[in-house]
Amino acid sequence: MSGTFRSEIDSNVTDPETYSETKNSIIIESEYDLGVYSKEVLAILIKNDIPPTPNNFSIYFDKLLKKKSQTLRDHIISILEFEENTKDEESVLAEQSLKEGFLLMKNILSATANLYKNIFFMTKILTKRKQELEECSNIQETKSVLLSLESDISKLTVILKKRGSSIKSVYNNSIEILKNIQSNTKFHDKYGIYNKRYLITKIEQEIELVRKFKYKSSLIMTEAIYELGDVNNDKAVVLLRKTVARLLFKTSKRNDIVAYYENDLFVMLLKHTDIEGAKQASKRIYDLVSNSSFLLADREIKLKISIGITNITENNSVEEIISSAKNGIKKVYENPDLDFAVLLRNS
Template identity: 35%
Template sequence: MTRGGRFRAHDLGEPTSELERYAKEVMEAMVREGIPPTPSNYDAYFDKLLDDKPPAFRKRILKLLELEEGDEGEHRGHLERRLRDAFANVKKFLVHINLLYKNLRHLETLVEKRAFEAEAVADKSGMKTLLESMKKDIETMAGIIRRDAGELKKTYEETTDLIKEVQEHAIYDDRFGVFKKNYLLRKMKQEERLIGEFRHESTLMMVRAREEVIERLKSAKIRQLVLRTVARLLLKTSRRSDIVAHYDGGIFAILMRHTSLENAQMAADRLKDLVGNTNFFVGDEEIMLEVEIGIARIDLDRSTEQTVVCALQALDMDGESDEPCGICPQDVEI
């Protein structure tokens, strides 16, 4: 029996809060004007009707929206600035390469000119003067080339650092087509703030391919393909509001917003049914895909990291009971 009854919704009826009354007003306006109540249309009407509200009301609603949005705008702005810096550096990089090429060509022309002049020199004194002049020319050009090469190296190092920074802050994992761990943790912290404000339930689910399945795959390419299949199935079964991410080492996570432990268990059951109907061939051998699942409640009495640890513990407990998934020990009443 879970102890997830901490946050309970009130009975359906007339709206009881300022935000609920406004949400109802938005929906009624859309129905009245014949606007399809899709998420994008609702979002647009939510903002549209807010413009006609008193400043104090707008301020209160916008404060609530800021909680939901979190630091996404600031994060995107930072990445865009770093990308602009990287592109500017690439442009400088190309300019320095062009200068270096021109100066090398100039040096080549200079040497050819001095070599031609050397053929016309008849005495040692004239040759010595020519060589000294040529030496000065080469030293001058070498200094210019060294300076250009130094600027080129500096720009290259700065660009490399910028690209690494952008990669570290990127939120999307191209290998699996889902979000990265850093984005998941950021959204979890944001969800904790929203739970503190609105007192709803949310759940973290961890999923991985069963070890026995992975061990049968000798090819790293095939293992990668299987993990991509798991990620695709998670995206297929998740809701628009869920955050699907690759946590680490082939373990995937789903932040299931507005989802109780009981509903998360039902989602785990559906996911295992879907996975159970998925198979693939390695040579002539047919392999059935299987996954392990663990869930934990987003609990304000725990830190984000502790919730992740709880979900990973639950993942290791999958199969120890008749439940469709493992459940965090701290979320189960003994």
């Protein structure tokens, strides 16, 4: 089935190119300043026979910025800070959690060492009391040794309870930190791509970037379609989703965000990509997945996906944008002749 695109536009869609004349002139000036500066950096790299790799470009980008006007520096720095602030905050929080986790682990090891030390000490006491019992010549001496042993055990019990309570407290705190770290991870633990939480965060950031700089970005949602028959089990589903995730990642560009959303739904956030670019990306995805198969229990399972495409807009929430992509997939199901469907949001 060849991929045919259809645009579904809701009743209150506005022209994405319509902006006020004043606003448009400001945008052009800002983009022009940054664009000219970027070209200058690249020209100097080429002139000095320096490979224009991302790392070299970054070094000279910062180096040459010091010689520019304060206005240009402030403008570019504001862009960089806007894009990096969230990453820095996430890194700081992750580092703090890890430091707390290492400290708690150190405390657990220390408490465990003390327990081992006291148990070892008690073993020596038991050996001593055993020897004393063997040397007892009458009942009175035996009772005295047993009373001493009872006192020793009582003391050890108090120590063990105290240490055990301390270990339990530290252990519970460690579990909370691990849960916190897990809840803030970026990657899905099974499929090797970004998870839903990180995806939503990146869409929120992209909405702000689109609002501020007026460029275009798109979102592609794909739903994996497969028939496992009598081999329908959790392991088979996980393996199949891993295959789809790998294929999507293979077709993505460096700055794309590829994530598992839920229930066989995968999402690609295409930064600086308009709807036409998203359509081309969707065609590549569809062709790649359609020409792939999945081997399971000596059976070849054909893969297929349905794709919904939408645009990232400044006036819509993450939920609304995700909903548009899902509705695009519904349009595909409504028309068997379609492999893709586009549903635009208001700009």
